[in-house]
Amino acid sequence: MSAADRSFTLTRDLAACPAEVFACWAEAEKKRAWFVDSDGPGWETRAYALDFRVGGTETGSFELKEGPGAGVHENATTFLVIEPERRIDFAYTMAMNGRVHSASLATVTFEETGDGTRLVFTETLAEIGESDGVNGRRGGWEGLLGHLETCLNGEMTDG
């Protein structure tokens, strides 16, 4: 797999100012709303914790009860660089049933666009053994950023 095949970029134009969008990444309650509580049916959150600061961590454990991908999925994140309302860099690993299968470096930028914020998410990953790889990470983040947009639009409901 070439280096280019391990990277992807997602861009979203959001109807909220950079301060509001950044807060959805920085504040635990707001982050949880789109990152955790938006999981669809069949998912159970076993644990989640956010310590948003440089060197701080985010850990989550989520179980999919049945179907393709069933098992316990865990993220372990460390925040490397934080520029409020402008940029977040973080590294994270993904594990399934206790085995780490990918390690990623991700950069999120927030740009004022006049009527909102352009969010650009760029990730490069290394697969470790059998992994759902770049397609898995891209699909996961496409879903999560959709949930973020829904939250910002005030449309998210419990469950």
Added chain:
Amino acid sequence: MKPDTASLDFERRLALPPARLWEVLTDARHREQWGAPSEGTVLELVEADVREGGRDRHRCGPAEAPEFTVDTRWYRLDAPLLAVFTETVEIGGEAIFTSLVTYRLTPAGTATVLGVTVAVSSFVGVDVAGDTRTGWESGLANLERYTSALDREGTA
């Protein structure tokens, strides 16, 4: 603002078996010996805590004034075959780039094939891919010389 990112791959056949090479790659004192990114620069140990979740710090730069700080955080240490870590380089307290590095060690007789994947994100808008490649090629050339010397001496 568009992130300046790149992903690079390297592979080297090194003279030591995986267990000995693992020590050279992860021990902070060994890293001082081969990790400087260019001739005339040094990598000086400040603190080391090599364990998953641990953190190393080095100073890097010209010997008379190593002004860069290299902050290493270890994510995965499956000795002696797999290591995953990040390096964030700062100057004056400001981060200039961060990278995620994966080492894969494959036994090859009495030697080891080392695969290195580097994902880097720059904060200063320079040629991040070119600079990163140059720095790693220099460091890996140092590593080849260093491991060959250790192999001749029979110690690591």
